[in-house]
Amino acid sequence: MKITNIRIGEISVPLKTPFKTALRTVNSVEDIIVEIHTDTGNVGYGEAPPTGVITGDTKGAIIGALKDHIIKSIIGMDIENFEEIMLKLDKSLVKNTSAKAAIDIALYDLYGQLYNAPLYKMLGGYKKEIITDVTISVNDPEEMAKDSLDAIRRGFDTLKIKVGKDASMDLERMKAIRNAIGYDVKLRIDANQGWKPKEAVKILRKMEDTGLDIEFVEQPVEAHDIEGLKYVTDNISIPVLADESVFSAKDALTILQNRAADYINIKLMKTGGLHNALKICSIAEVYGVECMIGCMLEAKVSVNAAVHLAAAKSIITKIDLDGPVLCSEDPVEGGAIFDEFKITLNDAPGLGIKKVNGIRYLD
Numbered sequence: 309m310k311i312t313n314i315r316i317g318e319i320s321v322p323l324k325t326p327f328k329t330a331l332r333t334v335n336s337v338e339d340i341i342v343e344i345h346t347d348t349g350n351v352g353y354g355e356a357p358p359t360g361v362i363t364g365d366t367k368g369a370i371i372g373a374l375k376d377h378i379i380k381s382i383i384g385m386d387i388e389n390f391e392e393i394m395l396k397l398d399k400s401l402v403k404n405t406s407a408k409a410a411i412d413i414a415l416y417d418l419y420g421q422l423y424n425a426p427l428y429k430m431l432g433g434y435k436k437e438i439i440t441d442v443t444i445s446v447n448d449p450e451e452m453a454k455d456s457l458d459a460i461r462r463g464f465d466t467l468k469i470k471v472g473k474d475a476s477m478d479l480e481r482m483k484a485i486r487n488a489i490g491y492d493v494k495l496r497i498d499a500n501q502g503w504k505p506k507e508a509v510k511i512l513r514k515m516e517d518t519g520l521d522i523e524f525v526e527q528p529v530e531a532h533d534i535e536g537l538k539y540v541t542d543n544i545s546i547p548v549l550a551d552e553s554v555f556s557a558k559d560a561l562t563i564l565q566n567r568a569a570d571y572i573n574i575k576l577m578k579t580g581g582l583h584n585a586l587k588i589c590s591i592a593e594v595y596g597v598e599c600m601i602g603c604m605l606e607a608k609v610s611v612n613a614a615v616h617l618a619a620a621k622s623i624i625t626k627i628d629l630d631g632p633v634l635c636s637e638d639p640v641e642g643g644a645i646f647d648e649f650k651i652t653l654n655d656a657p658g659l660g661i662k663k664v665n666g667i668r669y670l671d
């Protein structure tokens with residue numbers, strides 16, 4: 309199964325409501341799609357969202373990385389030589405993890421098709437169904453309480469609450485939500501780097517003292533501030549999950565060796581795809597540290613790949629794969645079924661994607 313052509317396109321999918329974090333506000337998913345075509349007539353699909361404020365990858369940068377570096381380095385190669393293709397992909401240029409992830413995902417899709425097996429079974433096949441949380445955007449406390457109630461009515465039993473914007477309001481936000489929803493629903497919070505280390509400890513201790521029952525706090529401080537992350541981890545009881553601080557397997561090792569966080573959030577757009585995400589799973593297994601699998605604002609192609617990984621690996625115990633349910637339309641035919649909180653895999657080969665509708669080709 310030889311790679312004959314790699315096509316690049318873009319899709320635009322409006323969100324149901326604006327997505328707001330401490331880092332950005334977004335109204336639609338604007339992602340790059342790749343199709344890897346082979347001499348056997350198979351097509352592998354991949355996707356990359358431009359999340360400049362997190363990965364540094366803009367739309368133009370993703371297209372440039374694909375056209376000027378990655379495509380040339382793997383065209384003509386045989387999917388049977390999978391490890392060799394992955395080495396070429398890694399070495400084609402530094403950083404640019406989103407462009408690499410799009411290609412890596414499409415390659416894994418073809419790898420599954422080559423051996424006629426669904427990807428989650430090839431990676432471990434631990435389960436076939438997973439349950440995701442849903443994100444509540446950062447707004448004023450009343451609106452967040454209302455959005456949380458809506459999410460519970462839709463069946464979600466775990467909410468990921470965005471905080472870290474106008475820090476003085478964060479305690480009020482969480483009190484309003486807890487008062488509105490009671491204690492049967494899990495609340496995890498994500499500050500998206502919005503606090504300083506001492507400020508984070510102050511806010512989180514108040515949340516502990518108020519009995520808000522927070523499952524964990526995600527990325528309280530700036531991504532590069534590992535010392536600050538450790539300071540927060542050492543000084544509060546709520547567990548800390550590292551997100552923007554962990555891109556590579558090496559980053560994960562540093563965090564775990566220093567006990568700078570309690571959990572790791574794996575995202576394919578930070579690792580450069582499944583190949584490196586699997587390395588983080590192995591490191592976390594060695595340290596006995598559970599992982600979350602997350603996504604950026606992504607449609608169903610790349611989130612599908614994350615679903616396969618989550619279903620394959622027992623070390624992934626927390627799921628934040630709500631990208632597709634935040635979208636108002638689904639451009640993807642085939643693949644996993646997203647029914648609000650419940651995500652079910654099917655046993656079609658690879659990712660099981662039949663078609664992506666509405667692609668505007670850029671080649």
Ligand SMILES: C[C@H](N)C(=O)N[C@@H](CCC(=O)O)C(=O)O
Binds near residue numbers: 332
């Ligand atoms: C969409 C997901 N629930 C999420 O919150 N992901 C990121 C932010 C993604 C983005 O800005 O596109 C996270 O920080 O966990």
Ligand SMILES: [Mg+2]
Binds near residue numbers: 498500526527551552
């Ligand atoms: Mg996060």
